Amino acid sequence: MIAISINGTVHQFDHPINVTALIEHMQLSNKRIALERNGEIVPRGQFNTQMLTDGDKLEVVVAVGGG
Amino acid sequence: MNHDDLIIAGKSYSSRLLVGTGKYKDFAETQAAIEASGAEIITIAIRRSNIGQNPNEPNLLDILPPSKYTLLPNTAGCYSADDAVRTLRLARELLDGHSLVKLEVLGDPQSLYPNVVETIAAAKILVKDGFQVMVYTSDDPIIAKQLEDIGCVAIMPLASLIGSGMGILNPWNLQLIMERVQVPVIVDAGVGTASDAAIAMELGCHGVLMNTAIAAAQKPVLMASAMKMAVDAGRSAYLAGRMPRKLYSASPSSPTAGVIASTRNN
Numbered sequence: 001m002i003a004i005s006i007n008g009t010v011h012q013f014d015h016p017i018n019v020t021a022l023i024e025h026m027q028l029s030n031k032r033i034a035l036e037r038n039g040e041i042v043p044r045g046q047f048n049t050q051m052l053t054d055g056d057k058l059e060v061v062v063a064v065g066g067g
Numbered sequence: 068m069n070h071d072d073l074i075i076a077g078k079s080y081s082s083r084l085l086v087g088t089g090k091y092k093d094f095a096e097t098q099a100a101i102e103a104s105g106a107e108i109i110t111i112a113i114r115r116s117n118i119g120q121n122p123n124e125p126n127l128l129d130i131l132p133p134s135k136y137t138l139l140p141n142t143a144g145c146y147s148a149d150d151a152v153r154t155l156r157l158a159r160e161l162l163d164g165h166s167l168v169k170l171e172v173l174g175d176p177q178s179l180y181p182n183v184v185e186t187i188a189a190a191k192i193l194v195k196d197g198f199q200v201m202v203y204t205s206d207d208p209i210i211a212k213q214l215e216d217i218g219c220v221a222i223m224p225l226a227s228l229i230g231s232g233m234g235i236l237n238p239w240n241l242q243l244i245m246e247r248v249q250v251p252v253i254v255d256a257g258v259g260t261a262s263d264a265a266i267a268m269e270l271g272c273h274g275v276l277m278n279t280a281i282a283a284a285q286k287p288v289l290m291a292s293a294m295k296m297a298v299d300a301g302r303s304a305y306l307a308g309r310m311p312r313k314l315y316s317a318s319p320s321s322p323t324a325g326v327i328a329s330t331r332n333n
Contacts (some may be wrong), residue, residue, distance in 0.1 A: 007115040032128050039153065058256075061116060062114065063111045063127045063140070063158075066141055067275075
């Protein structure tokens, strides 16, 4: 069991997952997003290879209207 | 390239009006207002994705494609240099390496006045990291010069507080800034109506950035078009060079000779 904080909310996963799987879980596949893991950017090219670990803190962002 | 283009970080823009994309009632209104403004550079914000909510909801980038507009991601809502830097690194990843950004680090949520100490700290990190930084700041000419020296590509002083619509409260400071910096000076925040934008341009500012003045108008699309005309008119007036102000020494516009005989006795 691993616990991962996504945008401030803790989610439990019963097996290790990579970033791509997490994005699918969040129903964000094919959406324009950017992802930060523990304060560092995860480039899109590494979504398949980066495995998430217990205690990771993720920020997943999109573009919204703003001034 | 037009002879009077706005040049930021080596790139030419024919519009001197930059607009935000916040506070509109829906995407259709956003799109119509931005179209009417004629703006080429438009600001966007970076926010947490709502997990699992409306996965089919359209994205801002679908209606305002980076192929059509120069998107300027901002750091609105950031109160520290660190948060601003992280936000813009996320923005760069989101926009496929796009490096032109708007840095703003705020002081407090009541005034949204810029925290220049944190702004300077963030600007140093971002410039070193390869970002082209357009920076929102106070109208302090010394700070403006420091931000230019750090390597910011445009200095964007406030006219008055963000969202206040109070207009240009200190035109003298804007002039002091323009005398001191070589990069474009773009008034950012505080414009309330078209005449405010025209005044900014008449002062010699290189552009105006606004959001609320358009989005919070009763008819945003009409105000967007008014702002476009105001920026154009103000720029032309600046280039034309206004007449000097004279309190007295009246100078009639019509000939003084050949006036018909007066019936007045004296």
